Every structure is written in C-alpha cells, then in structure tokens.
Amino acid sequence: MTAIRTPLLERIHRFADELRTRGLPISMVERIDAMRAVETVGLNVPNGLHLALSATLVKAAEHRGVFDEVFQLYFRSEAGAGVTWSDLDDDDAEDADGTGAAGTVGAFGLAPDQTPLDLDHALRTALRDGSEVLARLIAEQAVLQFSRFEPGRPVAGVLYESRTIEGLRLEQVRAEIAREVTEGSGGASGNGAAGGAGGGGSGSELGLQLRRQEVADRANSLRQQIREVIREQLVADRGLDAVTETLRTPLPADADISMANRDQLAEIERAMKPLERKLATTMMRKRRQRNGQLDVRATLRASMATGGVPVKVLHRRPNPTKPQLYVLADMSGSVATFAAFTVTLVSALTQLFSRLRTFAFIENAIELTDLFRENEDPLQTIRAINRLGGPSYLGGHTDYGHALRQFGAEISSELGRRSTVLIFGDGRGNYLPSEEATLVDISRRAGAVYWLNPEARPLWGTGDSLMHVYARHCTEAVSCRTLNDLRRFIEDLD
Amino acid sequence: MTAEPIAVDDVLTELFSDGDRVGKLLGEQGYLADERTAGIVSLAARLGKPVLVEGPAGTGKTQLAKSVAAMAGRRLVRLQCYEGIDESKALYEWDYRKQLLWIQAARDESGFNADAIVENGAGIFDERFLLSRPMLEAIRSDEPVVLLVDEVDRVDAETEALFLEVLAEHQVSVPELGQLNARHIPLVFLTSNGTRDLSEALKRRCLFLYLDYPTAEREREIVRQHVPGLTDALSSELVALVDTLRRMDLKKPPSVSETIDFAQTLNLLGSSELDLSTASLGLNILLKYQEDIRAASAALGRRR
Numbered sequence: 001m002t003a004i005r006t007p008l009l010e011r012i013h014r015f016a017d018e019l020r021t022r023g024l025p026i027s028m029v030e031r032i033d034a035m036r037a038v039e040t041v042g043l044n045v046p047n048g049l050h051l052a053l054s055a056t057l058v059k060a061a062e063h064r065g066v067f068d069e070v071f072q073l074y075f076r077s078e079a080g081a082g083v084t085w086s087d088l089d090d091d092d093a094e095d096a097d098g099t100g101a102a103g104t105v106g107a108f109g110l111a112p113d114q115t116p117l118d119l120d121h122a123l124r125t126a127l128r129d130g131s132e133v134l135a136r137l138i139a140e141q142a143v144l145q146f147s148r149f150e151p152g153r154p155v156a157g158v159l160y161e162s163r164t165i166e167g168l169r170l171e172q173v174r175a176e177i178a179r180e181v182t183e184g185s186g187g188a189s190g191n192g193a194a195g196g197a198g199g200g201g202s203g204s205e206l207g208l209q210l211r212r213q214e215v216a217d218r219a220n221s222l223r224q225q226i227r228e229v230i231r232e233q234l235v236a237d238r239g240l241d242a243v244t245e246t247l248r249t250p251l252p253a254d255a256d257i258s259m260a261n262r263d264q265l266a267e268i269e270r271a272m273k274p275l276e277r278k279l280a281t282t283m284m285r286k287r288r289q290r291n292g293q294l295d296v297r298a299t300l301r302a303s304m305a306t307g308g309v310p311v312k313v314l315h316r317r318p319n320p321t322k323p324q325l326y327v328l329a330d331m332s333g334s335v336a337t338f339a340a341f342t343v344t345l346v347s348a349l350t351q352l353f354s355r356l357r358t359f360a361f362i363e364n365a366i367e368l369t370d371l372f373r374e375n376e377d378p379l380q381t382i383r384a385i386n387r388l389g390g391p392s393y394l395g396g397h398t399d400y401g402h403a404l405r406q407f408g409a410e411i412s413s414e415l416g417r418r419s420t421v422l423i424f425g426d427g428r429g430n431y432l433p434s435e436e437a438t439l440v441d442i443s444r445r446a447g448a449v450y451w452l453n454p455e456a457r458p459l460w461g462t463g464d465s466l467m468h469v470y471a472r473h474c475t476e477a478v479s480c481r482t483l484n485d486l487r488r489f490i491e492d493l494d
Numbered sequence: 495m496t497a498e499p500i501a502v503d504d505v506l507t508e509l510f511s512d513g514d515r516v517g518k519l520l521g522e523q524g525y526l527a528d529e530r531t532a533g534i535v536s537l538a539a540r541l542g543k544p545v546l547v548e549g550p551a552g553t554g555k556t557q558l559a560k561s562v563a564a565m566a567g568r569r570l571v572r573l574q575c576y577e578g579i580d581e582s583k584a585l586y587e588w589d590y591r592k593q594l595l596w597i598q599a600a601r602d603e604s605g606f607n608a609d610a611i612v613e614n615g616a617g618i619f620d621e622r623f624l625l626s627r628p629m630l631e632a633i634r635s636d637e638p639v640v641l642l643v644d645e646v647d648r649v650d651a652e653t654e655a656l657f658l659e660v661l662a663e664h665q666v667s668v669p670e671l672g673q674l675n676a677r678h679i680p681l682v683f684l685t686s687n688g689t690r691d692l693s694e695a696l697k698r699r700c701l702f703l704y705l706d707y708p709t710a711e712r713e714r715e716i717v718r719q720h721v722p723g724l725t726d727a728l729s730s731e732l733v734a735l736v737d738t739l740r741r742m743d744l745k746k747p748p749s750v751s752e753t754i755d756f757a758q759t760l761n762l763l764g765s766s767e768l769d770l771s772t773a774s775l776g777l778n779i780l781l782k783y784q785e786d787i788r789a790a791s792a793a794l795g796r797r798r
Contacts, residue, residue, distance in 0.1 A: 029698050033543070037701075040540050041533070045513065051533040059697040061548055061688060061704050209794070210734040274691040304590045307597070307612055379743065 330425030401435035427467035552749020
C-alpha cells in the first residue's frame with residue numbers, strides 16, 4: 001500500500017464533490033472506500049486510479065457516462081496539458097487547486113517545433129488502419145488549426161468541435177474511405193494491420209458492410225478524441241472549476257424529457273426500466289387485505305418455540321388486488337417528445353397490467369389498448385400509431401374538452417373504487433371549453449385520478465393552459481419533467 | 495459481543511496481489527477477463543468487499559464467480575435468488591423435524607424438563623438443529639469459500655436487507671442463539687440484471703463492476719479459445735457480425751455464449767467465409783426472437 005499524499009487526496013475529494021453535485025449518491029462511506037481502494041491499487045498501475053475510483057464511487061450503470069466525463073476533467077485534461085496526476089502526488093507538487101498550474105503549461109501536448117502532419121493524408125490512414133495514437137495526433141493538430149479557439153470565453157466547446165470537424169472534412173473523408181473500402185479496389189491496403197480485422201480478404205457483401213461499420217467507428221472515436229482535446233484546452237484556458245461548471249450535463253434521471261435528444265431519450269428509456277416495475281408494484285400494493293391464507297408450514301415452525309402448540313397463527317402474504325388502470329394520453333405536436341416518453345411508460349404498464357385500457361387523443365380520444373398489446377416495443381407502437389394516420393386520425397387541434405368527454409363516455413360506467421385514471425398531457429386546450437364537469441364526474445367515480453404534466457408548475461394556467469382548472473379535480477396533479485420527478489411521484493403514491 | 499475483524503488470509507492476498515496476475519490466472523481457468531474486471535476482482539479480494547456485477551445477460555457474470563472460485567481453489571457456494579426468497583432459504587432455518595424428534599426422545603429421559611423448554615428453549619435451540627442455508631454456510635464453512643448470490647435484483651427489498659449483515663459484518667444473528675461470526679471471510683459476488691434498483695445500503699457495501707459485451711478483440715480471443723479450429727479471418731467476420739447485431743435495437747442482443755455456439759456451427763460445417771447464406775443461418779443461432787431475426791436480416795440485406 002502506498003500512502004496518498006495530500007494534493008491527490010484533496011483532488012479526489014473535490015472530484016467526489018463534483019460527482020455529488022451532478023447527482024451521484026456518494027456518502028462518506030464511498031469516499032473512505034475510494035481512498036482505501038486507491039491506496040490498495042497503488043499509483044503505478046496503469047489506469048489504477050480510474051479503476052479504484054470507478055469501482056467505489058459509481059454504483060449504477062447509467063452513472064458511468066457522467067463519471068467518465070468528470071474523471072477526464074479532473075485527472076486527464078491536465079495530463080494532456082502536461083501535468084499528470086502522479087505529479088500531484090509528488091512532494092513538491094503545486095497547489096491542488098490546479099487552476100494556476102495548468103494555465104502556465106503549453107496549451108497542447110504538441111510541441112510547437114513538431115513537424116505538422118499532412119492532416120488529410122493522416123486522416124485517411126487513420127480511418128483505414130485505425131491507429132489510436134495517430135488519431136490523437138490528428139485531433140490535437142486539427143483543433144489547433146481549425147477550432148479558432150478564443151481564450152477566456154465561457155463556452156462548452158461545441159462550436160470549436162464543429163469547426164474542427166468541418167475543417168478536417170471528417171464526414172466527407174469518412175464517406176470516401178467507406179466507398180473505397182466497399183468497392184474493394186485498394187481494399188488490401190488496410191489489411192492485416194493491428195486490430196483492423198473487418199475480414200481477411202473476403203470479398204463477401206457482409207464483409208464489406210462490416211468494414212464500412214469499422215470505418216464509421218473510427219470516425220466516431222476520432223470525434224471523441226477531438227472533444228477531449230478541446231476540453232483539455234478549455235481547462236488550460238479557464239481552469240478546472242470554471243470548465244466543470246459549463247460542462248455540467250445532467251444525469252439521465254435529471255434530463256428534461258421534453259428537451260431530450262435521441263441519445264438522451266435512449267438513456268432515459270434505459271433508466272426508466274426499474275421505475276416501471278416500481279410503479280406497478282406500488283399500484284398493486286395500494287389496497288391490501290389484512291390476511292391471506294393460513295400458512296401451515298410457517299405456523300408449525302413457529303409452534304416449535306412453544307413446544308408444538310400453535311400459539312402464533314401465521315398467514316401467507318395476501319394476493320395483491322389488481323387495479324384497473326385507465327390511461328388518457330395527449331399525442332399532439334406540442335408534447336411530441338413527452339408523448340414518446342408516455343408511450344414507453346404505457347407500453348411497460350400494458351405488459352404488467354392485464355386490466356388496462358389506453359386512449360390517445362389530440363382532438364378525438366381513441367382507444368389504443370389492442371395496439372399497445374400487439375406491439376411490445378414502444379418504437380413499434382409509435383410506428384403503428386403513425387401508420388394509423390397519426391395526427392389526422394386523432395384529429396388536428398388539441399381539444400381537451402372534447403377528448404375528455406369521449407373518454408368519459410367510454411369508461412365512466414366501468415369506473416369504481418379500484419380504478420385508477422392516469423392522464424398524460426400539458427393541459428393546453430387551444431382556448432376551447434374545458435369540460436370541467438366530465439373530469440369531476442370521472443374523479444368522483446374513480447378511486448384516484450393522477451395527472452402527469454410535462455410543463456413546470458408556474459406555467460399552469462398561463463395562456464391556453466387549462467391545467468389550473470383540471471388540477472383541482474385530480475387526486476394529484478404533478479409536473480413530470482424528468483425521471484426523478486416520475487420517481488418522486490411514484491414514491492409519494494406509497 | 496463485538497465482531498473481531500478477521501484478517502484476510504495470506505494465501506489470498508498473495509494470489510490476488512495485482513490485477514495482471516488475477517487476469518492471467520483467470521485466463522488459465524478459461525475465463526478471459528479484461529484489465530478492469532481482473533483489477534476489480536483483485537481489489538475486492540484485498541479489501542474484503544463484495545463485488546456487485548451488473549450487465550446484460552450472457553456476458554459471463556456468473557461464470558466470473560465460478561472461475562474465481564476455481565482459480566483460488568475454493569468451493570463455490572451459490573445462492574440463486576428468486577422472488578419470494580426469505581431468510582429460511584437464504585440464511586438459516588430451524589430443523590423442526592429434528593427438534594420434534596429430539597423432544598420426543600428426550601421426554602422419556604430423567605433430566606427432561608418441559609418447563610425449561612417453554613421458558614428458554616433449553617436444548618432445542620442448538621446449532622445441531624440449525625440448517626445452514628448458503629449465506630450462513632459461506633461464513634461458517636471450515637475452509638474459505640466463494641459465495642455467489644445470483645440475480646440479487648429478483649429478491650424483494652425486505653429480503654435484501656437481510657443480506658446486509660452477512661455482506662458487511664460477516665455475521666448472522668439468530669435471535670435464539672445470538673451472533674454467529676464468520677470463520678473465514680468469503681469472497682462474495684452478487685450478480686444483477688438491473689431489473690430493479692438495488693437499495694443504496696446494499697450498493698454502498700459493494701464494489702461495482704459493469705460487465706458489458708466484450709470488445710471485438712477480446713471476443714475474438716474468446717472464440718479462438720473455445721473453437722480453436724476456426725480460421726482467424728472467419729472468427730473476425732463472425733465477431734464483427736455479432737457486434738453489428740448488438741448495435742441494432744433488438745429485443746435480445748446476442749450474448750457471448752451464442753457467439754460461441756455460432757462459431758462451433760461454422761467449424762462443424764467447415765465454412766471458410768461468412769457469406770449471406772451462412773450469415774442468415776447465424777442469425778437463427780444468434781437471435782432468439784423471430785421478430786429480431788426478421789429485423790436483422792432485413793437490415794443486413796438492405797445495406798448490401
């Protein structure tokens with residue numbers, strides 16, 4: 001074991017603080033474990049620091065992305081700028097603050113007198129053969145040449161990235177190389193190189209396709225390298241703390257669902273899986289009978305303590321009652337991203353509840369229960385809804401009043417104490433009548449009415465929003481902008 | 495009663511002294527671990543902490559525990575979790591039949607005192623009547639063992655709490671007997687498919703290892719090891735195909751074991767290259783749902 005010196009120790013603490021700020025659950029226990037792990041692994045093991053910290057500080061798969069990003073900032077960016085984290089562990093290391101230190105070192109690992117690469121040629125070679133080292137060199141030089149870096153500006157570097165990629169003509173070159181590889185004319189050139197193994201010499205269609213995939217992967221990894229180089233430069237320019245602040249991307253659970261891009265949505269979907277089950281179990285738990293069947297085995301076992309006399313009678317856990325679930329979902333354009341999220345959630349509920357009816361609406365409420373049952377995959381469901389004619393099938397302009405009346409007419413005779421109604425939508429009704437009375441009626445008959453709204457609460461009732469009217473008649477109306485909002489809602493149901 | 499921390503034994507420390515070494519030893523057992531996996535196993539053994547292994551199905555989570563047991567020359571004690579498992583299946587249970595028999599047999603003896611049994615259970619709450627279930631067995635066994643708690647995400651949250659005492663303090667409290675301390679600290683692996691969020695308390699006690707699908711390079715090695723007869727070129731194509739499939743949005747992406755199955759099939763058929771017809775045969779081996787097969791062959795055909 002090696003004792004860790006103070007600068008590194010402090011850096012690890014600040015690193016843990018930053019992870020906490022971003023929402024990772026890190027307690028004192030984890031910090032102590034992290035220190036012990038770093039000591040145990042030792043500092044001369046390659047990647048040892050990353051290994052020790054990630055094993056102790058990250059406890060969920062969806063947190064790995066944020067961890068790696070912050071780790072790169074705290075322990076690698078300065079390495080790229082000439083300071084390595086083992087320097088931090090030296091006796092005479094500079095203050096752990098790091099801000100001052102990094103600024104003084106040259107902005108890049110690339111020494112000024114190094115002969116510049118012929119970028120175009122190098123890029124082609126890298127995409128053909130896939131050399132990591134070459135990719136890094138290209139990234140460094142391309143950023144230097146194309147990013148038109150402006151010192152002191154508090155940016156996240158997205159612009160620099162796109163300038164660099166454009167300057168490098170990455171997309172065009174990738175397409176050219178892909179074509180070259182596919183046509184197989186000079187195909188042999190990249191063969192046999194380290195790890196470059198799209199398929200030894202086979203000219204089959206499949207082999208070609210796989211090689212194309214490989215080229216695309218290399219282009220992506222180069223993009224990643226470019227992003228890292230830019231981050232390193234940002235850190236060198238403005239200091240660790242400032243950059244960390246600008247770069248703070250939210251965890252999937254905190255990302256605004258309505259604003260999410262495709263990658264984020266995929267992550268949100270992944271992070272949602274455990275929540276769906278939780279929602280289902282919570283709902284089943286809602287009404288529970290006192291006692292279930294007599295458990296003979298358990299009673300006999302307990303009777304041993306009293307000499308064979310069954311003093312304590314034990315029962316099995318009662319079967320939870322199955323709730324009836326009714327879902328009404330707004331599918332209009334104003335909530336398009338949220339609608340995708342709704343479909344995912346409802347798909348999951350459909351798998352878990354046998355007594356569930358789903359209605360979707362824009363203007364007309366239409367029952368889609370069977371459609372959800374037939375398509376297990378949310379994506380297929382969305383496609384199926386679009387095939388039905390999508391918007392035109394459901395009507396053109398969002399009309400909450402109309403939809404509620406149709407929904408009510410369909411279900412109100414079935415509603416009872418055990419039924420739960422879930423409504424997803426922003427409650428914006430284009431200044432059409434609210435049909436408040438229908439919701440009052442539904443609410444009176446059903447056991448509970450929950451409304452999940454993608455808008456923040458202060459916006460309710462502004463403009464054409466009818467939410468302030470509807471919210472009064474719901475058992476609970478919540479603003480559901482992120483997965484964590486959904487989690488809180490589910491936990492409050494208990 | 496305070497639990498005396500038991501020193502992790504020397505053999506273990508020696509065996510797991512660094513990640514590279516663990517990686518090599520696991521390799522000898524036929525398990526190709528990447529640098530990270532080996533590093534975390536080594537770290538866990540030296541810190542005496544359990545490892546929580548998460549990841550998609552078929553990436554070798556269970557096999558990792560088995561191989562570590564084999565490599566360390568220890569017995570593997572396995573607890574397969576399922577919904578509804580309780581302490582009588584996971585920790586211990588009183589063998590009430592034996593207790594009944596004992597009472598019946600003892601009744602005729604002179605010293606038998608029924609009152610004492612009623613009052614303090616004299617005689618019947620004895621380790622003789624305790625049935626060890628995997629978790630108790632793992633810490634009470636005479637020789638150190640490797641404990642595998644498989645699919646821990648399937649147990650209810652209440653039961654999960656019962657595991658904490660064993661995982662952190664290496665002890666089991668039996669109300670009638672008091673505390674049973676560990677004779678040896680077991681190496682513990684918990685696997686999870688991530689169907690449920692495990693409690694913070696459990697996660698806090700574990701090191702976290704995410705086992706993803708292997709990189710192409712490592713998967714080629716795995717194929718080479720299991721199916722030595724396959725040419726390098728073919729195994730590369732095969733692995734690349736599997737990789738492409740995993741990137742698609744499928745219900746059940748192919749796991750490593752399915753890659754090996756396909757490699758064995760190709761070897762038996764004596765194929766020399768992966769063309770579209772062998773590839774479509776492959777899809778039937780690699781994928782488990784008709785929908786997936788349809789989607790994948792459409793995608794592969796289209797990009798021709």
